[in-house]
Amino acid sequence: MCGIAGFVSFEGRRDTDWLAALGRTMTDAMAHRGEGACAPYVSACGTVMLCATRLAIRDRTEAGDQPMTDPAGRVVLVHNGEVYGSRSPAPPLWPRRTTCDTEFVLQQVCREADPATALRPLSGMFALAWHDTWTGRVVLARDHFGVKPLFYAFTHGGLLFASEPGVLLRTGLVTPEVDPQEYVLRSWIRMDAADDRTWLRGVKALQPAEYLAVDPPRTHRHRYWRLEPDDVPVGPEEIRAAFDRAVAERAVSDVPRAAVLSGGVDSTATVAALTRAGVPIEGYVLRYQNGIGGSGDDVAHAAEAADRLGVPLTVCDLDRHAAADLVPILPTRLMRPLLHGAELAMHQLYRTIADDGNVVVYSGHGADELWGYQAGGYFPIVDPFAPTYIHGRHYLTHQLYSDERPVWARLVTWMARELGVDMTAVTDLVWERTMDEYRGIKTASPLKRGRHHLLRRFLVYVNDMVDATSATFTLEDRPVFQDVALAELAFRCPEHLKDSGEPGSSHKGLLKEALADLLPDSVRSRPKQGFPSPTDPRYVRQLADLADGLGAPFGLPPLPADLRAELGVGEWMFLASTSAWLGHLAELRTDPRSHGEQSRTPVALAHPGPRGRP
Known part of the structure; x- marks a missing residue:
């Protein structure tokens, strides 16, 4: 890096x-x-x-x-x-x-x-x-x-x-x-x-x-490169051979190495393969405290995997105070507001890894986009098995985000109105940009189209986030599964072979079969987990106070009382980080050499709408 x-x-x-x-x-x-x-x-x-x-x-x-x-x-x-x-x-x-x-x-x-x-x-x-x-x-x-x-x-x-x-x-x-x-x-x-x-x-x-x-x-x-989809059966042996080659290529380094070890399939298999290759490696796992979110049992699964593999494991704690302190700082590195919360976890992990003298970090980013998400819930189309002529434009543009995150949708809609932005124009652009990559692959399979969308859009968002947070600490993150040979296998393989979709079936079943000897039984049977919403009301109040102290983004008026009462951790983090980011941009407008982290001066919009506030 x-x-x-x-x-x-x-x-x-x-x-x-x-x-x-x-x-x-x-x-x-x-x-x-x-x-x-x-x-x-x-x-x-x-x-x-x-x-x-x-x-x-x-x-x-x-x-x-x-x-x-x-x-x-x-x-x-x-x-x-x-x-x-x-x-x-x-x-x-x-x-x-x-x-x-x-x-x-x-x-x-x-x-x-x-x-x-x-x-x-x-x-x-x-x-x-x-x-x-x-x-x-x-x-x-x-x-x-x-x-x-x-x-x-x-x-x-x-x-x-x-x-x-x-x-x-x-x-x-x-x-x-x-x-x-x-x-x-x-x-x-x-x-x-x-x-x-x-x-x-x-x-x-x-x-x-x-x-x-x-x-x-x-x-x-x-x-210069496009995936060529097909429906030719791919066996576990072929996947395993490509994975082993990917690990061997990435094992070369003249500096100390570490790995993110969450106890999931991707990170556990990566650490196991590196260990078998004789690569000295240390594992790191994040533990969330104070009810601020995250996969609660990561540490238990990571500890079991580390013990089986004989690698040291460092548990990196993130509590609500440390998380809140990062909210005004991280937007100045990401050059955007905080949207997910994973940014906080990555920053904390990479800081600990770098403090211990490591330079290269191995991760499993990309495995889900290539081999998982089979239920279709992460695809841009309402039903991946539906005929393409009813693939749900209305659902994607008007319901999907509102149904998944209703409070978030109400907040953004209110901000759009105050900024003079036409939400119909916005949702039309959502459709246009989504379909660019959904249709950007030559196949009739909506599942493969959806996977291509994930690879070209969502995974790139993840990669940008990983690069910004790891580069802050002069680290090089090596995602083993983002390998051309593995990607070409994934798009050649019929989608139904990756996961049967039957009740109780295993997420990423084909990949788990290919990597079976690298995984403890508990990891193989572990269900897919995301980042649960934080539940601690003290964290909500802490972020609300932070947002109030930084001031409303773009100089917007106070939030309506009923909307304000609904906001949770994600929405308050978004508002506070937006204000910090805009303040940083305002500083840069005054003095590009400035290295301040935030300012309360609202940044000017490029072309505000009729109700926009400079």
Whole structure:
């Protein structure tokens, strides 16, 4: 895990001192993503700047520093993430000078004129940017699943990009503005709003398996990898072989390693496989206190798994006071409000893991999206078995979120009205964006379409959250199940084989069968659990007081008394974190170099509606 950033001019040569200073500003803003940074690369033609902070995982010598250039001096590359190899191996173009993966990637992009041909066979997680000094082209690329983020904005007569949106804002070249309609839409959907838009006006996110070719002043975005669905039976042995290869690839590291061990199928199998491979590993599990939520029996299952595997286990506690203290802080890292509560858990876990001296963290993110959620309750369509012509537009746009979270829906609807946002326009956009990825795969199976939606939207939301919280503590999270071979197996496999759907059947049954010898019986039989709603009324009052102290977001009027009385932990956390986030943006509007965490000054909306309040 590193951080990358840069600028491409669309208006010819720029002052090279200005470009170098911009690079230093951006590396300073993402210093938490790596141990150090070299001088930015500024092209001889004065039109391109690339910079990076490096977290050295393999080959920690200076030979692996970035930006990195091939021996001919043609291609300059910056790289965030970890590439384990290629599924289409080829002889090296030149004798390797390092054992780090950055040089391996550099050889791949130098070998192929077509970026898609270079990127498609890569195995790993990455965000890349490279400059071909012969053609003048700059290419930005993101890995197949979107594990590593990459944000960009068209500004100051060029293209500015970085691993985090906050880095773009620190330059002073991007105005921290919030589009009210986008704010309402993403708040309404909550945990499923990943696409090329972001919470900030004018800031875009490169999508998974895409690259952006920049031939100034033209830009072209391309998808370099698509899943090919099929209905060919897949056996447990084939799944297990792909899983073992994924673990072996990710086991390589020159720094201390840890794992999130919740006692579920995914994390337990990952730790068991690493242990069998002789990898020294420590497990970490979060324990919620004071009734603030979470899976209450994670610790018991994790302790049993750790004892069986012979790995040390650290229990990380999160109580209501620590959680409340994080609510104003985390939005300044995530660059959005808190929507779920998992952000708090991840932040607390990663902080403990880093404090113990670990650098690489293994996790099970992605297993559910590929092998679970078979009941259809997580799919965007009301009934995944219904004919496509009655797949429930009205339910998705008007009932789904209201039925699942009625108080949340009433709060967001009230905010929309006060901000002058048309909720009909918002729900129409919900439908449009959902169906983009639901229809984005060539299959008649609504289950596979729904799974593709999960992979392209919900999982990307999770990946962005994981990256932001882990990068805060200079950690690299390696999700074992987000592997191309495993994903292709999952989309080749008939959906009914993954889980019969019969009463009492096992969630992720086929995956559990493939990993059976790695799992204690209690883990195999454990039902799927999410994050229960917090129940402690003291926590509700604590968050309400915090929200009141920070002031209403966007300068909105006081909440109606009946609505205020209904709000629970999630809604108060959302309101307080929104105010903290907007205050942080207001500080950045005044001084981009400011590192304050919150302010009570309302941020200006980009184009408020008729009832909007600046």
